Every structure is written in structure tokens, then in C-alpha cells.
Amino acid sequence: MAVSPWSRFGDDEWRLDIRTSGRRADQNRLRWVVAMPKDARIGIGERAALIHAAKHFLWSMRVDPPAGRKRSSLASLHMKGLILRTLIGWMAIEGLRRFSDIDPSAVDRLCVWLRGRPARNGKARVSPSTVSNYLLAIKDLYRQRTKLSDAPRVDPLPLDTTFEAAGVTRATKGTIPFIPDEVAVAILGEALRWVEEHGETIIEAETIRLRARAIGLATGISRQASYYVRRALRQAHLTGPLGDKLDGAYAVRHAACHLVEACYIVIAGFVGMRVSEILSMKVGAIEYRPIGETGVDQAYVVARLFKTVDHPEGREERWVAPAPVVRAVDLLEQLSAPLRAASGRDEIFLVKNTQYGEIVPVTHMHIGWRINDFARHVGVPEHEGKPWSFSTHQFRKTFARFVARRDRSQLLGLAEHFKHASVAMTARSYVGNDFDLHGLIDHESRAETAAALDQMLTSKRLGGRMGERIVAGNVRFRGRAGEQVRRDYIAFILAETDLRVHACDYGWCVFQQETARCGGEAGPSEAGRAPAVCLSCANMVVEEQHAGYWRDRRARNAALLPRAGAMTAAVLTEAIEQCDGVLAKIGGQYEGN
Structure with a gap:
């Protein structure tokens, strides 16, 4: 049976037909036969039987996956094949002659062995996510047991998920970071x-x-x-x-x-x-x-x-x-x-x-x-x-974060280069039909909302009408005593509501359509929002981190005041007073002349 135009099922090396751009040639080849471990407790014939069973399992994931699962791509087969090859080496050391010999106690020993191995990326130990990949391969062998001649006959992880058994948590998952x-x-x-x-x-x-x-x-x-x-x-x-x-x-x-x-x-x-x-x-x-x-x-x-x-x-x-x-x-x-x-x-x-x-x-x-x-x-x-x-993927994640934040200090530059009429067009339309990127943007939007809420609920000085309301009632969320209460509250907000906090260079908008002075529907209207409009809006919050904008705005207006006519001077004076009011609230008083 052919597995590609160049390889058959029984070959010692599979040359897979993977044409994804950016892959090295060796990432399309899967060598099944490698040197036996020095302390192996199984024979060459038994290893050959394990390799045949591993090939059978992999190809079943390609042509007849478990119910509800998509067919594995050839790139996924290559990755799983490398995992199975290492797993067979461990089985040889353990004296396990068949995949059906793998039971919960064997899985425990595998986890100990994996955690003791040095990682290939220079780290002292393999990550919990790597361990979970091995456990998922064993779990999938069990799920496919009725289609295979050799597979675990008892659930190797009867009580835990693969993530739980591997020790994968939010802290240890090691997600790709966005670029600061x-x-x-x-x-x-x-x-x-x-x-x-x-x-x-x-x-x-x-x-x-x-x-x-x-x-x-x-x-x-x-x-x-x-x-x-x-x-x-x-x-x-x-x-x-x-x-x-x-x-x-x-x-x-x-x-x-x-x-x-x-x-x-x-x-x-x-x-x-x-x-x-x-x-x-x-x-x-x-x-x-x-x-x-x-x-x-x-x-x-x-x-x-x-x-x-x-x-x-x-x-x-x-x-x-x-x-x-x-x-x-x-x-x-x-x-x-x-x-x-x-x-x-x-x-x-x-x-x-x-x-x-x-x-x-x-x-x-x-x-x-x-x-x-x-x-x-x-x-x-x-x-x-x-x-x-x-890393290459960081740019994709950073792009999603900039779009999710609606941060005008960043997105205005994008909008100008994109020749878009508004930042809203950049934020909404530019992503196109990339649904994975849509999901990544939504994830980053939730993360930004959580971070903004955490800052607001611990702050003693906030400007804007919403900021003043938050400061008046956030005492229970401050300090170490309020840390768990704050976390639970933010988790509830993200899970049970569609509230999103939208950033701009002069503050935060805790958006609520019914009180939005800018006229926005799903979020702030870029055409309708402006510092003066937002300051009169019930959704506005200003923090100390925004003080630089308000100081600069005050300085620009003050520089124009001496040469302004009466009507213009009145407008400039009002803008300066707005800046002074905000800076007094957030503790960032103007330090100019």
C-alpha cells in the first residue's frame, strides 16, 4: 500500500507528501528503524512488530479517525510518528512487547521517564505540553483499539485527561507570547x-x-x-x-x-x-x-x-x-x-x-x-x-493583539498605511476570512479586558465618569485580601457577559451601548469618539498610564493660547481645564510652565 508517491507502507522510511511551505526536507521523512537502546529488553522481531502496529495506527488516524475527529494531516502523522518512535524505544527498555501491555501503571512510569529527559531546545527538562503529546498518542491508540490488532485494551488514563496527567496548567502551558x-x-x-x-x-x-x-x-x-x-x-x-x-x-x-x-x-x-x-x-x-x-x-x-x-x-x-x-x-x-x-x-x-x-x-x-x-x-x-x-508566529499574535485592543496609538498607523477611512475598518475588515485569526483576536481581546479590569479594580485614582464610579466602590477588590474576590469577579464578567474594555491613547472605554455618547453599537465609534466626548460619557476610565497624553494635549493647547482670538481662546481654555481636571484625578499633574 502506498503512503505517498515515493513510499509504501512497509518501507523503513516514509517520505510523506507534505508540501507546506517553510518545512525542511527532513521534516517530510519519517525513519522507522533506529538503533536499539543499549539496555533494551525486547528483540529485533518484537520491535519490528511494534513498528508495524505503530504504522497501522497512524494510517488509521489518516483514513478512519475516532468518531468526531478530523482525519490527521500528513504533517500531524509525521509529528505523531516521531512520538511513537520514541515511545517504542522506551517500551524496549521497559520490556513491553506490545502496545496492549500499556496500562495505567506503565503510563505513570512513562511520565517519570519523560520528565527526566533533557529537552531538545536546550531546556533542562521537557515541558508538560510535550508529555501530554505522548499521552494523547497512547489515548488515541486506546480509542482506535477496535480497528487495530495491537492497542491498549484498558483505558491508560481512566481518571485524568491527558492535560491533567501531564501537569499542563495555565502556568505551565507555555503559550507563544506576543511581542512587547x-x-x-x-x-x-x-x-x-x-x-x-x-x-x-x-x-x-x-x-x-x-x-x-x-x-x-x-x-x-x-x-x-x-x-x-x-x-x-x-x-x-x-x-x-x-x-x-x-x-x-x-x-x-x-x-x-x-x-x-x-x-x-x-x-x-x-x-x-x-x-x-x-x-x-x-x-x-x-x-x-x-x-x-x-x-x-x-x-x-x-x-x-x-x-x-x-x-x-x-x-x-x-x-x-x-x-x-x-x-x-x-x-x-x-x-x-x-x-x-x-x-x-x-x-x-x-x-x-x-x-x-x-x-x-x-x-x-x-x-x-x-x-x-x-x-x-x-x-x-x-x-x-x-x-x-x-519567532515567526509572534507577529501573527501581536497583530491580533493590536487589532483586539483597538489601541488608536497603534492602529491609527495601520489604518493610515492601509488607506482605511477609519480605525474601525482596520479592526474589523482587515482580518478577512481568516477564522483562526478571528479566534486569536477574540482571545487577545478577552485577555486585554481582564488585564484592564484588574488594573481598574485595584486603583485608588481614576478619571472619567466610569472611573470615578469604580474608585467609589472597588475597596473590596484591593490588596491581597481582595485578590481572590477580584479574580472571581473578572472570571464571572468574562464568562457571563459580553463586556469588553476598549483601549485608546487617552483612556479606556468600558463599553455599554445604551450610555455610549459616541453612538457606537458593538463598540466605540471611531468617527464619534474624541477626548471631549469621552469625558462626558458614562463609559470612560482614565488611569495614570494615560497621563502622558493629557499632559501633551494641555501643552499643545497652552502653546496656541497666546496667539488665539477670543472665541478660539475660549475653546482652548476649556480643553486645558479638561486636561487639568483629568490629571488632578489620576495624580499626573502638569509639570510645565
């Missing part, structure tokens, strides 16, 4: 600067380098190529994004390499696509479609969606593309043109393999390493005294 605000703004700002202000210069330098090198090589003397390149670049007098001269092949190649990284960051940070989707992009990835009958065209990124899609090549999808992303894709097409011409490939994320000299698509691991290299190169600030460790 100051770090996210720094790296996205630098990436934008490279793409929008310096992309053309780097492309010009790379074009000069390649042409001069070709002329030098045509002389038949390879050393002449470097001479021609240096001379041509020095005559061009080009300067890189960090003020460095692009006067040699090394400087230009490195600038071009970092420009690719900047382009990736812009796409990931301003679209929220997954790494596999971004790396699947090919020439012609930008497509324009008319918006109704407006006569205006909207740009879209065309790429492939792999998650939840059965077909190995994924499904073509479109994401709204703001202007910087359109520019980033154009730069990537220009940068990858020589590699595409040399290889015959059409992807725009390509790299020349230094070991074998072949041109291959950029992998997930490679782009992750390069993002961190870009951050070091441009001097992204440290977080809590050490460099932030970036």
Missing part, C-alpha cells in the same frame, strides 16, 4: 523604514553589483569580478539604511539579505499571515480587485493556506494588502529574480544553500533565525535587560 509593545513598534518601524525609504537604493546597489560582476567574469579572470564590482559601487555613491556605504560586494549582499528580512516582517506584522502562507508566495502575489462599484481597486496578497486543508498543496487564499506590503512584495520579486532565473523556481523567498550550492525555498527555521539577526543588526531595544527572542 516597545519592541514590536521598534522592529516594525525599522522594517518599514528599510522597505519604504531604502528598498529602492538597495535594489539599485544589488543590480549594479550583479552587472559589474558579470562584466568582470566575462574577462575570463575571476579576480577581475571583485575589482569591477568595487569600482562600479564606489562610483554610484550609495548609502545603506544605517548610514553605511554600499561600496563593496559584501556590504551590498548583506543589505539585500536584511531587506528580505524586513519585507517578511512587514508582511507578517501588517497582515497577520502564518509563516507557511508567507513563504508560499510566488511571483505575481499581488492581485487587484474592484471594491463594489466605487471604481477603486483593493490590493490583495495571494498565497496558499495549508492549515485545516486536506490537499497537500493547500488552498489559494487572498489577504488584504496595505501599501507597505505591496511594496515589500515588489521588492522581494526584484531581489529573487536572479535566483528564480537560475533555478527555474517561482517562489519569492529563495536562498542559495551554502552546503550544496543549490537554490531552495527559505524554511521556517531559517527565516526565524534571520528575523533575530535583523533585530540585532538594526538595534531593536532590549526587553527587561535582554534581547527579545523573536
Whole structure:
């Protein structure tokens, strides 16, 4: 029986037909036969029987999964196969000759063994989530027992879920973090600067380098190529994004390499696509479609969606593309043109393999390493005294968090680049049909609401009409004595109501439609909200963290006052008095002249 165009069920190595962009070649191969442990207590024949049973189980998850479960993808089969291979090695040490020998006591011993193993990522021990993956494989073997010749016959986890047995809790789950605000703004700002202000210069330098090198090589003397390149670049007098001269092949190649990284960051940070989707992009990835009958065209990124899609090549999808992303894709097409011409490939994320000299698509691991290299190169600030460790998925989660917060200090920049009429359009429409991202945004929105409520319920000084009401009645929530009461109250609010706290740069909106002065329906109206409107609204809360906005607003109005006419002066004076009132409430008095 064939498991792929290249492998059959009985082969010692399965070469799976996984075409998800960004995967390394070894992540598509599953070697079943590895060296037996030195202290193995089973024979080679017994191990072969376990391998056959493991293959049978995996393929049953592909063609006939448990009731209510989707068919496992080939990528999932690869991951589960690695788990089963390690499990078979442990069974050999334990002297367990069949999967049917696994019972609750064996599961307990497996957990002890797993927790004593060092993790592959450099950590001292494997995480509870890793342990749960092994327990889930055993539980699924039990669930499939009627379809298999060898599987546990008694429930290996009769009393606990796999998460409970593995010790997975909210504290130990180890979710992927979002990028801290100051770090996210720094790296996205630098990436934008490279793409929008310096992309053309780097492309010009790379074009000069390649042409001069070709002329030098045509002389038949390879050393002449470097001479021609240096001379041509020095005559061009080009300067890189960090003020460095692009006067040699090394400087230009490195600038071009970092420009690719900047382009990736812009796409990931301003679209929220997954790494596999971004790396699947090919020439012609930008497509324009008319918006109704407006006569205006909207740009879209065309790429492939792999998650939840059965077909190995994924499904073509479109994401709204703001202007910087359109520019980033154009730069990537220009940068990858020589590699595409040399290889015959059409992807725009390509790299020349230094070991074998072949041109291959950029992998997930490679782009992750390069993002961190870009951050070091441009001097992204440290977080809590050490460099932030970036991963590709963090940009998707950070994008979701910015949208969920409706934080105008961040989203106004996005809205401007997206050419949207309002921040509300950015927050609602930009996510498109990415339902997984919708869920991630909702999760981040709930997290932001919980964090905001926790701050409000412990604060002694708040501004705004809602803030004053909260301070008047939040004594029972303050301090250590009120910590559990506060947690229970916030949990109740999130579980039993649809209350959401919406951020802006001058305060929080504890949104309630019936009292919203801005006229918002599902949330604050960006067209109707403004500092003066919000201060008169029953939903408004201002904290000390917002003091900077109110001090700046006061200073701007005060600077205009001496030259203003009578009517304008009255408006400015009213605005200054509003600022003074808010600052007095939150303890952030104005310190100017």
C-alpha cells in the first residue's frame, strides 16, 4: 500500500507528501528503524512488530479517525510518528512487547521517564505540553483499539485527561507570547523604514553589483569580478539604511539579505499571515480587485493556506494588502529574480544553500533565525535587560493583539498605511476570512479586558465618569485580601457577559451601548469618539498610564493660547481645564510652565 508517491507502507522510511511551505526536507521523512537502546529488553522481531502496529495506527488516524475527529494531516502523522518512535524505544527498555501491555501503571512510569529527559531546545527538562503529546498518542491508540490488532485494551488514563496527567496548567502551558509593545513598534518601524525609504537604493546597489560582476567574469579572470564590482559601487555613491556605504560586494549582499528580512516582517506584522502562507508566495502575489462599484481597486496578497486543508498543496487564499506590503512584495520579486532565473523556481523567498550550492525555498527555521539577526543588526531595544527572542508566529499574535485592543496609538498607523477611512475598518475588515485569526483576536481581546479590569479594580485614582464610579466602590477588590474576590469577579464578567474594555491613547472605554455618547453599537465609534466626548460619557476610565497624553494635549493647547482670538481662546481654555481636571484625578499633574 502506498503512503505517498515515493513510499509504501512497509518501507523503513516514509517520505510523506507534505508540501507546506517553510518545512525542511527532513521534516517530510519519517525513519522507522533506529538503533536499539543499549539496555533494551525486547528483540529485533518484537520491535519490528511494534513498528508495524505503530504504522497501522497512524494510517488509521489518516483514513478512519475516532468518531468526531478530523482525519490527521500528513504533517500531524509525521509529528505523531516521531512520538511513537520514541515511545517504542522506551517500551524496549521497559520490556513491553506490545502496545496492549500499556496500562495505567506503565503510563505513570512513562511520565517519570519523560520528565527526566533533557529537552531538545536546550531546556533542562521537557515541558508538560510535550508529555501530554505522548499521552494523547497512547489515548488515541486506546480509542482506535477496535480497528487495530495491537492497542491498549484498558483505558491508560481512566481518571485524568491527558492535560491533567501531564501537569499542563495555565502556568505551565507555555503559550507563544506576543511581542512587547516597545519592541514590536521598534522592529516594525525599522522594517518599514528599510522597505519604504531604502528598498529602492538597495535594489539599485544589488543590480549594479550583479552587472559589474558579470562584466568582470566575462574577462575570463575571476579576480577581475571583485575589482569591477568595487569600482562600479564606489562610483554610484550609495548609502545603506544605517548610514553605511554600499561600496563593496559584501556590504551590498548583506543589505539585500536584511531587506528580505524586513519585507517578511512587514508582511507578517501588517497582515497577520502564518509563516507557511508567507513563504508560499510566488511571483505575481499581488492581485487587484474592484471594491463594489466605487471604481477603486483593493490590493490583495495571494498565497496558499495549508492549515485545516486536506490537499497537500493547500488552498489559494487572498489577504488584504496595505501599501507597505505591496511594496515589500515588489521588492522581494526584484531581489529573487536572479535566483528564480537560475533555478527555474517561482517562489519569492529563495536562498542559495551554502552546503550544496543549490537554490531552495527559505524554511521556517531559517527565516526565524534571520528575523533575530535583523533585530540585532538594526538595534531593536532590549526587553527587561535582554534581547527579545523573536519567532515567526509572534507577529501573527501581536497583530491580533493590536487589532483586539483597538489601541488608536497603534492602529491609527495601520489604518493610515492601509488607506482605511477609519480605525474601525482596520479592526474589523482587515482580518478577512481568516477564522483562526478571528479566534486569536477574540482571545487577545478577552485577555486585554481582564488585564484592564484588574488594573481598574485595584486603583485608588481614576478619571472619567466610569472611573470615578469604580474608585467609589472597588475597596473590596484591593490588596491581597481582595485578590481572590477580584479574580472571581473578572472570571464571572468574562464568562457571563459580553463586556469588553476598549483601549485608546487617552483612556479606556468600558463599553455599554445604551450610555455610549459616541453612538457606537458593538463598540466605540471611531468617527464619534474624541477626548471631549469621552469625558462626558458614562463609559470612560482614565488611569495614570494615560497621563502622558493629557499632559501633551494641555501643552499643545497652552502653546496656541497666546496667539488665539477670543472665541478660539475660549475653546482652548476649556480643553486645558479638561486636561487639568483629568490629571488632578489620576495624580499626573502638569509639570510645565
